[in-house]
Amino acid sequence: xxxxxxxxxxxxxxxxxxxxxxxxxxxxxxxxxxxxxxxxxxxxxxxxxxxxxxxxxxxxxxxxxxxxxxxxxxxxxxxxxxxxxxxxxxxxxxxxxxxxxxxxxxxxxxxxxxxxxxxxxxxxxxxxxxxxxxxxxxxxxxxxxxxxxxxxxxxxxxxxxxxxxxxxxxxxxxxxxxxxxxxxxxxxxxxxxxxxxxxxxxxxxxxxxxxxxxxxxxxxxxxxxxxxxxxxxxxxxxxxxxxxxxxxxxxxxxxxxxxxxxxxxxxxxxxxxxxxxx
Numbered sequence: 001x002x003x004x005x006x007x008x009x010x011x012x013x014x015x016x017x018x019x020x021x022x023x024x025x026x027x028x029x030x031x032x033x034x035x036x037x038x039x040x041x042x043x044x045x046x047x048x049x050x051x052x053x054x055x056x057x058x059x060x061x062x063x064x065x066x067x068x069x070x071x072x073x074x075x076x077x078x079x080x081x082x083x084x085x086x087x088x089x090x091x092x093x094x095x096x097x098x099x100x101x102x103x104x105x106x107x108x109x110x111x112x113x114x115x116x117x118x119x120x121x122x123x124x125x126x127x128x129x130x131x132x133x134x135x136x137x138x139x140x141x142x143x144x145x146x147x148x149x150x151x152x153x154x155x156x157x158x159x160x161x162x163x164x165x166x167x168x169x170x171x172x173x174x175x176x177x178x179x180x181x182x183x184x185x186x187x188x189x190x191x192x193x194x195x196x197x198x199x200x201x202x203x204x205x206x207x208x209x210x211x212x213x214x215x216x217x218x219x220x221x222x223x224x225x226x227x228x229x230x231x232x233x234x235x236x237x238x239x240x241x242x243x244x245x246x247x248x249x250x251x252x253x254x255x256x257x258x259x260x261x262x263x264x265x266x267x268x269x270x271x272x273x274x275x276x277x278x
Contacts, residue, residue: 060224062265063236063273064257065089065196067121067159070097070106073244078109080253081116086267088113090241091121091159094147107151117269119157120191123147130162131178140182141189155271156190164195166230171276173230194270196238197229200256207242209251217259231276235265 066077069090081088090110096103110116123146126133133140144158160183166173167187174195175183183193198219201210211219220235222228229235243251260267 059233060263060265061234061268062220062260063089063234063268063270064239065091065159065194065236065270066239066241067091068093068125069241070103070110071241071245073241074103074106074110076244076247077241077253078106078113078116080257081113084254084257085115086257087269088116088267089119089270090116091119092147092151092153093121093125093161094123094150095125097151117155117271118151118153119155119159119194119270120144120147120151120153121159122161123150126161133161134163134178134182137182137185140179141185144186144191145189156192157194157270158186158191159194165193166195167193168230168273169275171230192270192273194236194273195230196236197223198235199238200240200243202240202243207240207245209243212250213252213256213259216256217263220260220265221263231274234268234273236270236273 064086066088069077069092077088077090092107092110097107098104110118122140123143124133140160147153148156160179163177163179163183164174165177165179165183167175167183174180187193198216200216202208203210209216220237223235224233227233239253244253247253249255257267
């Protein structure tokens with residue numbers, strides 16, 4: 001009897017050791033394949049296949065979303081996301097891509113990043129005249145459809161310029177403002193309209209952040225703990241490409257990601273965001 005028990009323990013220990021060794025080897029291989037130093041712009045999109053599945057209803061989820069790309073912060077964003085390997089969501093504006101070779105190249109870099117999904121933020125960004133833009137909802141829809149076609153966007157996910165509007169299925173938020181009619185028309189065409197729960201705000205003069213990383217983390221935790229998000233447990237964070245043109249300790253994206261991991265947040269894509277159950 002004792003010999004049988006001892007053999008059973010040895011078998012279990014051996015099995016666990018083999019499992020741990022196999023996982024370690026896989027992680028090492030993945031690290032080698034996905035190293036920012038070893039990835040080329042033309043190949044790294046094909047180097048990894050991230051598991052695609054909707055996150056469970058319960059948990060602690062963060063959705064990093066970055067608007068107005070590609071701009072001069074895109075190279076830094078791409079580098080940090082390749083390094084940290086977290087799922088990231090970027091909303092594209094098409095006009096700069098067609099007007100600038102540099103921004104066109106940044107768009108290609110973002111497309112090739114295996115950890116980034118790209119979504120629709122309109123072709124014109126309302127030409128920064130939001131009141132006039134939303135007076136013609138049908139034209140807004142055409143602007144988004146043009147962006148989708150020209151950039152070959154694979155997801156029917158949109159964020160309206162200058163508007164924190166939500167519509168996921170029958171669930172809406174902030175519809176008492178201009179842009180709501182355009183959002184409804186986009187939803188009829190199959191778009192999911194995303195706003196945001198928390199914003200990393202910035203000074204428009206120099207694009208420097210208004211909150212420190214720690215202050216932003218506190219806001220995110222507050223939304224999570226008070227169930228203040230559009231969908232409880234799922235926090236959508238808004239940032240802007242322009243914030244990362246000049247990087248320093250105040251806008252350290254890698255520090256933000258590290259601290260979110262320390263708070264046990266899981267990073268997800270908006271394409272896997274669950275529709276609110278309410």
